[in-house]
Every structure is written in structure tokens, then in C-alpha cells.
Amino acid sequence: AQSVAQPEDQVNVAEGNPLTVKCTYSVSGNPYLFWYVQYPNRGLQFLLKYITGDNLVKGSYGFEAEFNKSQTSFHLKKPSALVSDSALYFCAVRGTYSGAGSYQLTFGKGTKLSVIP
Amino acid sequence: KAGVTQTPRYLIKTRGQQVTLSCSPISGHRSVSWYQQTPGQGLQFLFEYFSETQRNKGNFPGRFSGRQFSNSRSEMNVSTLELGDSALYLCASSRTGAGGDTIYFGEGSWLTVV
Numbered sequence: 001a002q003s004v005a006q007p008e009d010q011v012n013v014a015e016g017n018p019l020t021v022k023c024t025y026s027v028s029g030n031p032y033l034f035w036y037v038q039y040p041n042r043g044l045q046f047l048l049k050y051i052t053g054d055n056l057v058k059g060s061y062g063f064e065a066e067f068n069k070s071q072t073s074f075h076l077k078k079p080s081a082l083v084s085d086s087a088l089y090f091c092a093v094r095g096t097y098s099g100a101g102s103y104q105l106t107f108g109k110g111t112k113l114s115v116i117p
Numbered sequence: 118k119a120g121v122t123q124t125p126r127y128l129i130k131t132r133g134q135q136v137t138l139s140c141s142p143i144s145g146h147r148s149v150s151w152y153q154q155t156p157g158q159g160l161q162f163l164f165e166y167f168s169e170t171q172r173n174k175g176n177f178p179g180r181f182s183g184r185q186f187s188n189s190r191s192e193m194n195v196s197t198l199e200l201g202d203s204a205l206y207l208c209a210s211s212r213t214g215a216g217g218d219t220i221y222f223g224e225g226s227w228l229t230v231v
Contacts, residue, residue: 104162107160
């Protein structure tokens, strides 16, 4: 089975400060890792993904994430937070082959990010 | 390029009724999956379709079903609605559903069961 843990239900950060949203994962095969953001009453928006290669992945809106295989982590980061970054962030993993060409995507519980002006 | 389109966006149903939700994937995407999102359970996988075949299913009762058409459009149906079925239902599409394939989500269908 595969799983994702987002240890913080909420992260508060001052505008202009760097932000980190934590994610650890467990998967039997090679991990494919994703970050999504959800604004109130909206669907999920894709931010970035790690497939292979460089451990530092750059994505949309200035976000980046660092893949650490030994720590099984994929933390989301941004050098300078904006108030408009306030939203719900989900980490997700794919890796376990479910058969018939399918790789199920498993999500963490989500972390609410609040950027304080 | 149009994104994933879900209809209806909002609906209210009575306990015991059934509901059908519709999803049009991004053009060229053949894998469509469905998720249920609730405050208590978070995002839970319902099922995935590829080329009109269900190839993966989550841990939901048989009241939850779906199908995919030849144009990759998909529908999901919930019969005998229960209060606990109130949730945001998200449809997502990707090209093939392979491991590194990016999944794109629609805006969701908000279902309220009264």
C-alpha cells in the first residue's frame, strides 16, 4: 500500500517570509510525487511533480519542491510567501502498480497555508 | 485548451434518490478518475476509467458506479443516496494514467443530500 503524510494541518507564515509545507510518503515502487493547491470552493490545481532526475523541482507560481529519497520526503517551498498563496495544499504519490496499466494516486490530508499580511 | 469540465456544479438531492454527475476530460486524455472529497475523510479515490474500461476501483460500496464513453467523457452515478454522500466530487483526467502522467482536476460537483 502507498501512503502520504502531511504532518501539519495548518502552517502560518508572514508575507514575504519563506514557506515550507511538509510531506512524507511511503510507496513500494519508484515514487511519482505531486503537489496540488485548492482554493475555497474550487477544484485542485497542479503545482509541480517529481518523476526522476534533479531532486529540486520547480513549478507554478514560484513554488518548488525538494525530493529526498533517504528521508522519503517531498517538501513544498517558496522563497517569499504572498497573501494570495493562502490555500489548502495537497501532496500526492503514485508508485504502486494497481494492474491493467493503472497507478493509483494517493493524497495526504492536506495542509492549510495562511499567509499573514 | 479547455480544462476538465464537470456538470452540474451544485446539486441538492433527497435521501434515497439517485444522482448522475458528468465529466468531460481534457482533449486527448483517455484516463478519467473520480474522487470524493469530504472534510472528515479528505480526498478518496472512487474509480478510474481508460478506454471505456474500469481498471481501478476504490473502497466504496456498489451504490457508486461509473462509466466512460468512446469519446472519453465519463459519468458517475450514486444510487440510494445517503446523508453521508454529501461531498465534493472531483473528476480528473490524464493522457494515459501512467505513473508520471500529470492528472488535471475539474472544479468539482458539490452534492448535498438532505
